[in-house]
Amino acid sequence: MIAVPTGNRQQFIQHAHRVDSAFIDHGALRVVEAWGDDVPEGTDWPFDGKRMVSGGFTRVVTLEQ
Numbered sequence: 001m002i003a004v005p006t007g008n009r010q011q012f013i014q015h016a017h018r019v020d021s022a023f024i025d026h027g028a029l030r031v032v033e034a035w036g037d038d039v040p041e042g043t044d045w046p047f048d049g050k051r052m053v054s055g056g057f058t059r060v061v062t063l064e065q
Helices: 004-025 049-056
Strands: 032-035 056-065
Touching: 004 032, 004 056
Parallel strands: none
Antiparallel strands: 032 056
């Protein structure tokens, strides 16, 4: 999980399309990228466990071999 500002969502998706194919090329069977659509504000930047446990995510990129 990485923190990406909401305004950079499209750049994140474009980057994922370019980079995730490298994981497939190196043996990954499936790569899924998701965007947090129901993640509460965290307090311990950038990794606050509460955000991972209670957050909801929408799949934005899926690559499969």
